[in-house]
Amino acid sequence: MRIDIHPILQFDREREISFLYNGNKIKAFEGETIASALHAAGIKVLSHSIKLNRPRGFFCGIGKCSSCLMRVNGVPNVRTCITPVEDGMVVESDVQQLPSAEFPGSNKEDISVDILVVGAGPAGISAAIEAGKRGVSVLLVDENPMLGGQLIKQTHKFFGSRKERAGTRGIKIAEELEEQVRELEKNGKVKILPGTSVFGYYGGGSSHMLGAANKMSNVMYHINAKKVIFACGAQENMLSFPGNDLPGVYGAGGVQTLMNVYGIKPGKRVLMIGAGNVGLIVSYQLLQAGVEVDRVVEAMPRIGGYSVHAAKLRRNGVPIYTSHSVKEVYGKDRVEGAIVAKLDENWNFVEGSEEDVKCDTVCLAVGLTPSARLLFQAGVKRDYIPEAGGYVAIHNMEMETSVKGIYVAGDSSGIEEASTAMLEGKIAGLSASISLTGRDSSTTAKMEEYIKTLEEMRRGPFGSKAREAKRKILEEASNEGI
Amino acid sequence: MKEYERTGVISIEEIRVPSEEQLKRGVAITECIQEIPCNPCVDACPVNAISMEDINSPPFVDYDRCTGCAQCAAVCPGLAIFVVKLEDESALITLPYEFLPLPEKGEEVEALDREGRGVGKAIVRRVVKKKDNTALVTVSVDRKLAMDVRNIRVLR
Numbered sequence A: 001m002r003i004d005i006h007p008i009l010q011f012d013r014e015r016e017i018s019f020l021y022n023g024n025k026i027k028a029f030e031g032e033t034i035a036s037a038l039h040a041a042g043i044k045v046l047s048h049s050i051k052l053n054r055p056r057g058f059f060c061g062i063g064k065c066s067s068c069l070m071r072v073n074g075v076p077n078v079r080t081c082i083t084p085v086e087d088g089m090v091v092e093s094d095v096q097q098l099p100s101a102e103f104p105g106s107n108k109e110d111i112s113v114d115i116l117v118v119g120a121g122p123a124g125i126s127a128a129i130e131a132g133k134r135g136v137s138v139l140l141v142d143e144n145p146m147l148g149g150q151l152i153k154q155t156h157k158f159f160g161s162r163k164e165r166a167g168t169r170g171i172k173i174a175e176e177l178e179e180q181v182r183e184l185e186k187n188g189k190v191k192i193l194p195g196t197s198v199f200g201y202y203g204g205g206s207s208h209m210l211g212a213a214n215k216m217s218n219v220m221y222h223i224n225a226k227k228v229i230f231a232c233g234a235q236e237n238m239l240s241f242p243g244n245d246l247p248g249v250y251g252a253g254g255v256q257t258l259m260n261v262y263g264i265k266p267g268k269r270v271l272m273i274g275a276g277n278v279g280l281i282v283s284y285q286l287l288q289a290g291v292e293v294d295r296v297v298e299a300m301p302r303i304g305g306y307s308v309h310a311a312k313l314r315r316n317g318v319p320i321y322t323s324h325s326v327k328e329v330y331g332k333d334r335v336e337g338a339i340v341a342k343l344d345e346n347w348n349f350v351e352g353s354e355e356d357v358k359c360d361t362v363c364l365a366v367g368l369t370p371s372a373r374l375l376f377q378a379g380v381k382r383d384y385i386p387e388a389g390g391y392v393a394i395h396n397m398e399m400e401t402s403v404k405g406i407y408v409a410g411d412s413s414g415i416e417e418a419s420t421a422m423l424e425g426k427i428a429g430l431s432a433s434i435s436l437t438g439r440d441s442s443t444t445a446k447m448e449e450y451i452k453t454l455e456e457m458r459r460g461p462f463g464s465k466a467r468e469a470k471r472k473i474l475e476e477a478s479n480e481g482i
Numbered sequence B: 001m002k003e004y005e006r007t008g009v010i011s012i013e014e015i016r017v018p019s020e021e022q023l024k025r026g027v028a029i030t031e032c033i034q035e036i037p038c039n040p041c042v043d044a045c046p047v048n049a050i051s052m053e054d055i056n057s058p059p060f061v062d063y064d065r066c067t068g069c070a071q072c073a074a075v076c077p078g079l080a081i082f083v084v085k086l087e088d089e090s091a092l093i094t095l096p097y098e099f100l101p102l103p104e105k106g107e108e109v110e111a112l113d114r115e116g117r118g119v120g121k122a123i124v125r126r127v128v129k130k131k132d133n134t135a136l137v138t139v140s141v142d143r144k145l146a147m148d149v150r151n152i153r154v155l156r
């Protein structure tokens, strides 16, 4: 299941290690996560649902869905998809009893900082760089072991203009961003904590209190920040159909993480649900990884993603069925196939149009929902904006929310793209810095430049959704006096 | 709704087909017809043969200016640019290729159309490996297939 040769990527598997999984020794390579190493070893059932005892498999791969919780070295409820595997680790699945009462107290550390940035995707890193350059102290926290958010799995070249690095692969952009923020770290401007989750917001006022933890190194952080920028990204949407919880049904982004970050194939043959850009891009990347794609089905009558992405798939022999969806996925403990059927104008399945697709993997690429729970806990004004992907924080042009000193950027503020996430990050970083150090003509000019570029990027028919989402958000912000 | 929006395959009617004269010199054909925010092809062209009203408009190639150098094809993130050149008996097609194994010069491969169907054989004339891993492969195919062949399958 490990990919050895790949047209775009190289996987260095330098050090072989082993760990114990339910008492059995499993081989892994340094750099893999526990769940990816288990996947490579053919273990696809990672847990069972508590009530009905249904098997659960890898779904999101980025710590958002909880289907991979296990006990690791005695620590309960560890998300194994974002926890790097270590030599000699003891991993146990389906441990239903409560942990011992003597769970060792954690090491506490207090951190006071000017600006806390939660999430080190393109938005968060850009915010940290922008603020770090301006002489304020910055703490950048991400619960994944690697910096870069979704960019670290995007092997395709980006669109846009040369200035926004068009024609460059996402993985390369992630490397460049990481280099820049590491440089600021070296100079003591930015402190970076990977593998650390921010788990709660505990009150504000002149500064904000938040809790964060690195479970595996058993450290808990009490963070006191003058300003907070939330750049937590998004989580993949589920679709309801019988069998949607079978191991082998993955989020498309989860599959991308598995194959492009860890070099592990999700299966042999895939059914892709959704022909937006994510579905089209991930299907093409599956082909590059040597995985067959049976077809792409799309409920809408038209392909939602760029036609150039669709064309790449078609000329490689992958059919795209619009006005089609999945009726059910079947199999015992894992996906063995799926029934797809045609939809009529009223979104009902057309009787007799069913087709049995033999596959071991079903990928859902049916949209994303902003991750904004910490913002809501902090009490920001929010609203349901369908074009943004769900509930989002209302924010002004400079990315500040209704709670003073709390900012939002990237997918967390409405689903969009890496290019716009980077700009929103820069704007949030700049506006948080300005609120600490004051505004002058050069910061005003910079701000204007960023906002103008952002507006330019949202022009054109494919930017219409984001444009509408942001229009509603900004209008509401101005009504609320934010 | 346009047919390609349903199928993902653009038809020959949607492409500005160059004249025989232009094709004999060899020109870039941009199979990129939607309004998407993208323009690296414009910047890549050394002779300014590609123009665009603004970043969202589809590219327009001045076939009389284009030299067929394929630099635009190498950067295009949509892998949507093909260089076509007519010879006496055959057509040379340069296409972006991102799969393994890479074909080798002189190798016989299968020529595929826009729907991935085999439409004949192709002989690999040139393989240019790029630093960013998108290779440019030039194959020769039957002259009649010049506007049909857009992919290859390595038969090894």
Ligand SMILES: Cc1cc2nc3c(=O)[nH]c(=O)nc-3n(C[C@H](O)[C@H](O)[C@H](O)COP(=O)(O)OP(=O)(O)OC[C@H]3O[C@@H](n4cnc5c(N)ncnc54)[C@H](O)[C@@H]3O)c2cc1C
Binding pocket: A062, A063, A118, A119, A120, A121, A122, A123, A124, A141, A142, A143, A144, A148, A149, A150, A151, A154, A156, A157, A158, A159, A196, A197, A198, A199, A231, A232, A233, A234, A252, A253, A256, A277, A278, A279, A281, A282, A371, A374, A409, A410, A411, A412, A415, A416, A417, A418, A419, A420, A421
């Ligand atoms: C398959 C696919 C293809 C795409 N293709 C393109 C493309 O071609 N061009 C383009 O511009 N965009 C593309 N995108 C979109 C782009 O990847 C996203 O819009 C972008 O990554 C959003 O950036 P972000 O920084 O907001 O969020 P993310 O990149 O998701 O980063 C958020 C980070 O926050 C961290 N985090 C979340 N909560 C916490 C917490 N409580 N504590 C600590 N850390 C936390 C996460 O671990 C994550 O690393 C694509 C997306 C996908 C899924």
Ligand code: SF4
Binding pocket: B027, B028, B044, B045, B046, B047, B048, B049, B050, B061, B065, B066, B067, B068, B069, B070, B071, B072, B073, B083
């Ligand atoms: S083939 Fe060369 S000359 Fe022609 S449009 Fe492309 S870059 Fe310009």
Ligand code: SF4
Binding pocket: A308, B030, B031, B032, B038, B039, B040, B041, B042, B058, B059, B075, B076, B077, B078, B079, B080, B081
């Ligand atoms: S670079 Fe490619 S995808 Fe972008 S506008 Fe030019 S032809 Fe279209």
Ligand code: FES
Binding pocket: A035, A057, A058, A059, A060, A061, A062, A063, A064, A065, A066, A067, A068, A069, A079, A080, A081, A082
């Ligand atoms: S949280 Fe680990 S797979 Fe989703």
